[in-house]
Amino acid sequence: MADRLCQMIDRIYEYGQADKEILAALIEEICCFENNDALEYLRQLAYKTAHKYFGNRIYTRGLIECTNICRNDCLYCGIRKSNQKIERYRLDKEDILDCCEEGYALGFRTFVLQGGEDGAYTPSFVADVVKSIKENYGNCAVTLSFGEQESDTYRLWKEAGADRYLLRHETANKRHYESLHPSWMSYENRVRCLYNLKELGYQVGSGFMVGSPYQTPLHLAEDLLFLTELKPHMIGIGPFIPHKDTPFAGMASGTLKQTLVMIGLLRLMFPKALIPSTTSLGTIAPDGREQGFLYGANVVMPNLSPVAVRKKYMLYDNKICTGEESAQCRSCLDLRVKSVGFELVVDRGDYKE
Ligand code: SF4
Numbered sequence: 001m002a003d004r005l006c007q008m009i010d011r012i013y014e015y016g017q018a019d020k021e022i023l024a025a026l027i028e029e030i031c032c033f034e035n036n037d038a039l040e041y042l043r044q045l046a047y048k049t050a051h052k053y054f055g056n057r058i059y060t061r062g063l064i065e066c067t068n069i070c071r072n073d074c075l076y077c078g079i080r081k082s083n084q085k086i087e088r089y090r091l092d093k094e095d096i097l098d099c100c101e102e103g104y105a106l107g108f109r110t111f112v113l114q115g116g117e118d119g120a121y122t123p124s125f126v127a128d129v130v131k132s133i134k135e136n137y138g139n140c141a142v143t144l145s146f147g148e149q150e151s152d153t154y155r156l157w158k159e160a161g162a163d164r165y166l167l168r169h170e171t172a173n174k175r176h177y178e179s180l181h182p183s184w185m186s187y188e189n190r191v192r193c194l195y196n197l198k199e200l201g202y203q204v205g206s207g208f209m210v211g212s213p214y215q216t217p218l219h220l221a222e223d224l225l226f227l228t229e230l231k232p233h234m235i236g237i238g239p240f241i242p243h244k245d246t247p248f249a250g251m252a253s254g255t256l257k258q259t260l261v262m263i264g265l266l267r268l269m270f271p272k273a274l275i276p277s278t279t280s281l282g283t284i285a286p287d288g289r290e291q292g293f294l295y296g297a298n299v300v301m302p303n304l305s306p307v308a309v310r311k312k313y314m315l316y317d318n319k320i321c322t323g324e325e326s327a328q329c330r331s332c333l334d335l336r337v338k339s340v341g342f343e344l345v346v347d348r349g350d351y352k353e
Pocket residue numbers: 070071072073074077078079080081115116117147
């Protein structure tokens with residue numbers, strides 16, 4: 001069995017892709033059964049691939065959680081509009097620029113502005129914030145993550161200076177997508193947004209949850225194949241973790257092993273992609289992020305948000321790093337990265353062909 005699985009992994013390493021059925025079978029065999037030799041073989045090849053392109057460098061992005069107000073109602077999300085139990089907040093321009101100032105001094109050269117689809121974050125407001133960041137920190141990249149927007153809005157933000165955009169597709173199976181989202185959201189629109197962002201010249205990040213409700217190995221294989229068509233520059237994945245005040249409260253979380261397997265496969269299929277080891281991975285296991293690096297991840301996104309609002313941006317339960325100052329987060333990550341033989345670098349960390 002191990003030999004057969006290792007041969008499948010070898011083929012993915014060599015060709016960068018495989019058929020849907022082969023991917024699904026491999027994912028199921030490694031994730032659901034004790035195939036530790038194949039798991040370790042996948043890890044070694046993923047680690048070797050990441051080292052070939054990035055050495056021992058891990059890129060950082062300073063994450064600013066700008067607003068927890070959202071018009072949407074994704075069933076898995078703790079800040080969905082139906083959740084009446086959270087205290088809502090919205091950072092203003094000065095707050096965001098203060099976060100950037102602190103982040104720059106700590107060595108961050110990418111700022112990620114993330115938030116719900118908040119009507120008060122108008123196209124012109126966000127464009128103005130982006131312009132100010134680029135005026136103050138011309139050597140930094142600005143990444144936006146404010147969900148699905150009109151094409152004109154994406155264009156305006158790009159012209160204001162935004163470099164990158166993160167929008168996870170969450171699942172590439174239309175029926176599965178509909179089981180995770182309210183009826184007014186559509187898979188087609190999500191895909192339209194992603195291709196629109198690429199056409200506009202953004203470095204685009206997409207990705208999916210691992211272990212989300214109703215997900216099967218075939219869905220995960222479809223996610224990988226969708227990404228081979230989209231060809232994103234960044235791929236963010238993390239385990240699904242339920243939030244107690246959502247319809248998915250009480251559902252099982254994705255596991256560390258499943259997520260590491262998917263990171264490893266992503267690294268083999270997208271050798272040059274920027275792949276974060278996410279906070280959610282660190283939430284389900286104390287050393288989850290370190291293990292992510294050993295499976296080929298090469299980015300971390302520590303929190304630069306004001307400590308006063310961090311506990312209010314709870315997308316899922318028990319999220320870590322909500323109490324520490326930004327400087328503490330940075331030095332903690334420095335140590336974690338070093339503990340597994342890597343180095344945090346001061347660098348924009350752009351995608352390179
Ligand atoms: S996942 Fe994003 S779009 Fe959906 S409810 Fe949460 S913040 Fe809003």
